[in-house]
Amino acid sequence: MRAMVYRGPYKIRVEEKDVPRIEHPNDAIVRVTLAAICGSDLHLYHGMMPDTRVGTTFGHEFIGVVEEVGPSVRNLERGDRVMVPFNIFCGSCWFCARGLYSNCHNVNPNATAVGAIYGYSHTCGGYDGGQSEFVRVPFADVGPSRIPDWMDDEDAVLLTDALATGYFGAQLGDIVEGDVVVVFGAGPVGLYAAKSAWLMGAGRVIVIDHLEYRLEKARTFAHAETYNFTEYDDIVVHMKRITDHLGADVAIDAAGAEADGNFLQHVTSAKLKLQGGSPVALNWAIDSVRKGGTVSVMGAYGPMFSAVKFGDALNKGLTLRMNQCPVKRQWPRLFEHVRNGYLKPSDIVTHRVPLEHIGEAYHIFSAKLDGCIKPLVVPSAG
Amino acid sequence: MAYTREKPSPIESRDQLRARIPGWGVDLDPQDRPSVPKLRSEPDGNGAHWDFPERQLEHRPRERSVEHAFLTPVFGTTCPARGVSGLMRKAAYRRYSEGRAAHWLLLLAADRVDAWESHVRSFLTLRPDNPITETGVLSEFSHHGIASRIGKRRADVGHQLLDPLIVAGPWVVACGVAYSAIRSIAGRRR
Numbered sequence: 001m002r003a004m005v006y007r008g009p010y011k012i013r014v015e016e017k018d019v020p021r022i023e024h025p026n027d028a029i030v031r032v033t034l035a036a037i038c039g040s041d042l043h044l045y046h047g048m049m050p051d052t053r054v055g056t057t058f059g060h061e062f063i064g065v066v067e068e069v070g071p072s073v074r075n076l077e078r079g080d081r082v083m084v085p086f087n088i089f090c091g092s093c094w095f096c097a098r099g100l101y102s103n104c105h106n107v108n109p110n111a112t113a114v115g116a117i118y119g120y121s122h123t124c125g126g127y128d129g130g131q132s133e134f135v136r137v138p139f140a141d142v143g144p145s146r147i148p149d150w151m152d153d154e155d156a157v158l159l160t161d162a163l164a165t166g167y168f169g170a171q172l173g174d175i176v177e178g179d180v181v182v183v184f185g186a187g188p189v190g191l192y193a194a195k196s197a198w199l200m201g202a203g204r205v206i207v208i209d210h211l212e213y214r215l216e217k218a219r220t221f222a223h224a225e226t227y228n229f230t231e232y233d234d235i236v237v238h239m240k241r242i243t244d245h246l247g248a249d250v251a252i253d254a255a256g257a258e259a260d261g262n263f264l265q266h267v268t269s270a271k272l273k274l275q276g277g278s279p280v281a282l283n284w285a286i287d288s289v290r291k292g293g294t295v296s297v298m299g300a301y302g303p304m305f306s307a308v309k310f311g312d313a314l315n316k317g318l319t320l321r322m323n324q325c326p327v328k329r330q331w332p333r334l335f336e337h338v339r340n341g342y343l344k345p346s347d348i349v350t351h352r353v354p355l356e357h358i359g360e361a362y363h364i365f366s367a368k369l370d371g372c373i374k375p376l377v378v379p380s381a382g
Numbered sequence: 383m384a385y386t387r388e389k390p391s392p393i394e395s396r397d398q399l400r401a402r403i404p405g406w407g408v409d410l411d412p413q414d415r416p417s418v419p420k421l422r423s424e425p426d427g428n429g430a431h432w433d434f435p436e437r438q439l440e441h442r443p444r445e446r447s448v449e450h451a452f453l454t455p456v457f458g459t460t461c462p463a464r465g466v467s468g469l470m471r472k473a474a475y476r477r478y479s480e481g482r483a484a485h486w487l488l489l490l491a492a493d494r495v496d497a498w499e500s501h502v503r504s505f506l507t508l509r510p511d512n513p514i515t516e517t518g519v520l521s522e523f524s525h526h527g528i529a530s531r532i533g534k535r536r537a538d539v540g541h542q543l544l545d546p547l548i549v550a551g552p553w554v555v556a557c558g559v560a561y562s563a564i565r566s567i568a569g570r571r572r
Contacts, residue, residue, distance in 0.1 A: 007504075008497030010549045011516040024438040024456050047497075050489035051471060053461035054500040072436065075429055090456065091430030098421040101428075106435060109446035109454045113480050116458070122445075122471075123489070126458030138456045141429040171415050177407070178392050198403040201410040203392045210537040223403050230535040245384040260537040271544055273490055304486050326417060329424070333409070333416045342405025360525070363518030367542060370525040 002379070003057045003132030004358045009047030010366075012359050017057070020128065020136035025072035028140035030082060034157045035130045035377040036061035037358075038086075039187045040300040042366050043257050044121060048273060048302055051110065051122035058119040059377070060086035061161045062130025063153060066140075075141045082144040084137055085327035086161040088116040088127060091142035102324035107138065113303060115324065123303065131358060133379045145331060148339075154376065155338055158188075158345035161327065162374070166192025166254070167334060168325040169298035170200055173250035178203035182239060182248040182288055183224070184281040186214035188348055188374050189298050190254030194222035197250075199342060206248065208235060208284070210260060213371040221347055229261060239288040247290035255281035256299020269306065276304035283309045289318060297322035351375040445475040467496035498552075517549060 005015040020029055041058050043049050066080040076082065089096050089104035095115075096104050107116035108125035119129015128135060137144055147156045166189045175181060181197040183190045186209035197205045207218040207226045215226040229235040240247055257277025258270045261284070269275035277300075285295045286309050295318055313320060337343045350373045353361040361375045399406045409415055435455040442462060446453050463471045470492035478485035504511045514520065521527070531539050 007500065007511055007516055010545065011497075011511065011513065012518075013512075013516050023459060025436050047493060050486050050493065052493055053463075053467075054496050055461045057460070072431075074431065088456075090435050091428040092432055092435065096428065096430070097423055099417065099423040100421070106454050107456050109444060109450055109457045110475070111447050111480055112449040122458070122461070126460055128458070128460045139430075139435070141431065168417065171417060174412060176412065177396075177410055178389075196409075198399070198406050199409045200412075200415070201407045203394065203399070210535065212534060228535065230537050244390040246390065260541060263540060266541050267544070270541070271548065302486075303480065304483065328428070330416045337405065337408070340405065340408075342408060359516060359518035360521035361518070363521050364525050367522075367527070367530070368536070368538065369521065369527055369530040371530075 001133040002355055003128070004059065004355065004377075006044065006052060006056045006058060007054055010045065012045065012362055014356055014358060017132070019134050022068060022070045023136065024138060025070045026139050026141055027070040028066050028073060028076055028137045028144070029068040030064040030084065030130075030135050030137050030144075031067045032062050032064040032130045032133060032135055032379045034063050034153045035059045035379065036157050036162070037131070037361060037365055037375045037377060038161055039189065040120075040256065042362075043277075043300060043302065045362055045366060046258070046270060048257060048270065048277070049121045049123060050303065053122060053126075056119065056121070057128040057132050059129030059131030059135075060118040060120055061157055062118070062135065063147060063157045063160065064130070064135070067134065069140060073140045076144060076146075081147045083147050083156045083160050084118070084130070084144045085164075086117055087143070087324060087327060088118065088125065088138050089142060090139050099326060099329055100323075101326035101328055111303075117324070131355065131377055131379075133355075143328065145328070148335060151335070151338065152346060154346035154349055155344070157376065158349075158374070159327075159331065159334055159338075161325070162188040163192045163343065163345045164327040164330040164334060165189050165298055165325040167196040167330055168323075169193040169252045169254060169296050170196035172296040172298075172321040172323070173197070173252055173294050174319070174321075175200040175202050175250055177201035179249040180204045180206070180243055181250045181252065182206040182208065182285075183252045183254055184208050184285055185253070185255030185259070185299065186211065186218045186226070187254065190252070191218055191222050191348055191373075192343075192345070193252045193254050193298060194218060194224045195343060197252075198223065199337065206239075206242075211368055214373060217348060217373060236284060236287040243290070247288055247293060249290060249293050251285035251289040251293065251295045253281045253285045253295065253297045253299045257301045259299070265307070274304075276302035276306045279306040279308045282306070286313050286316070286318065289316070291316045292318070294319040294321060298325075349374045349376055353377055355379045445472055447475060448479050465496070465499045467492040467499055470495060513549065513553065
């Protein structure tokens with residue numbers, strides 16, 4: 001089969017690989033029909049995530065058709081059109097039994113601090129991802145779901161991570177009616193978080209970024225008030241000024257490990273890998289939220305420490321909430337919202353590329369060329 | 383006003399927000415959101431029909447965190463550890479818990495060694511690494527590389543200048559070292 005293959009930082013190519021096999025009785029093999037490149041794939045691409053091995057296939061956002069099932073699979077059949085959450089989970093461990101699917105204890109031997117994710121390094125279990133023609137899907141009775149007939153493929157693929165994560169980010173903010181919500185980062189997760197904040201009753205939604213084309217999307221797609229931080233000496237002071245000097249009630253960090261805005265932080269983290277990620281966005285979130293407010297972290301960070309302003313968080317009495325999104329718990333509600341037209345996930349898709357051109361797609365996404373917000377990968381398009 | 387007890391007045395009323403934002407307030411009740419309460423699974427089950435899953439066969443020794451009691455019942459089988467980088471990775475897993483910086487720094491160092499081992503290995507194949515096509519840099523010419531950056535007030539443009547250095551730098555250093563070595567060997571023979 002053809003698959004995207006990591007060759008080292010900033011280098012990928014498409015190679016011929018063996019079609020994955022059933023390794024466990026509850027595995028399925030899925031023929032991928034549509035995949036996406038996630039902003040967090042760029043952390044792998046840039047060599048930031050420990051134990052990202054040369055030869056790995058990335059891709060944790062994908063949908064497809066069931067090609068083969070293991071002997072203990074009961075809920076799926078060959079030919080089913082399925083969407084697969086980015087987390088791999090068993091459904092029966094201490095954590096899964098309590099709905100913490102992203103923290104499953106039975107699928108990632110390489111770490112206890114993180115669950116397993118498709119195509120996301122050995123730190124996340126050493127599974128290949130879906131930027132390929134076929135992918136192994138463990139615990140096929142638990143993770144995947146049949147795609148409703150009425151749902152478009154492009155909407156479905158964005159529900160496997162980006163939309164669910166953005167919605168979860170707003171949810172962890174514990175928004176109550178009238179809250180002022182500020183979102184740092186206008187990538188896909190930030191846009192969806194801003195949009196979701198309205199559904200939860202926010203009174204004002206503010207989005208901060210430095211890329212004008214993304215801020216434009218935040219205004220049109222997410223109905224948000226936007227600020228380009230490069231236009232202000234100090235974005236935190238500006239945030240205080242526009243919120244009656246209180247600060248926002250809820251801040252959502254949707255930027256994560258490669259946040260721009262502070263050269264030193266960026267170089268020590270993204271470039272030199274001395275921190276688990278650039279904490280610029282997270283520190284701005286801590287500084288911009290009001291005392292007693294909530295900071296929700298949806299940006300991805302590596303396992304190493306980061307220079308986070310924990311003292312400020314303590315002294316302000318903040319609630320910090322974060323996790324990888326337990327995607328499958330969000331689906332029933334998100335299906336309703338998509339069906340009712342409150343959310344149209346595919347509105348943020350800007351690029352559609354055949355698998356053979358995925359190298360260019362990674363560069364375009366990474367370098368933010370051509371107004372790129374969300375690239376999709378079509379394995380069967382040649 | 384931050385200095386008195388009153389909450390600042392909302393900019394828009396409920397009705398104005400409802401009229402402007404599709405679906406405003408449909409998830410108003412915090413207790414009726416999908417992941418609330420945090421520690422509760424789906425009441426009608428999640429598809430698991432086992433208490434403890436059947437165990438995947440370990441066809442070759444699989445590294446694992448020392449924080450796990452045993453190899454998890456299911457695990458990824460892609461890219462087994464090999465070469466010098468593999469030895470480094472196995473040492474990181476065998477010796478250090480995830481709480482130790484040494485664990486992660488060793489793994490990051492192994493990643494860099496792995497990349498170099500793989501580059502060298504690729505030159506022994508019919509498809510050696512190609513830094514031009516594999517970095518996708520040609521899209522700079524086809525996807526508005528200059529127009530996407532100039533005059534856009536982007537904060538990341540300065541940082542991106544470091545990327546070519548990071549990608550090409552080690553190659554330049556390696557070529558320099560190889561050239562010096564060859565010169566020195568040739569000089570000794572004369």
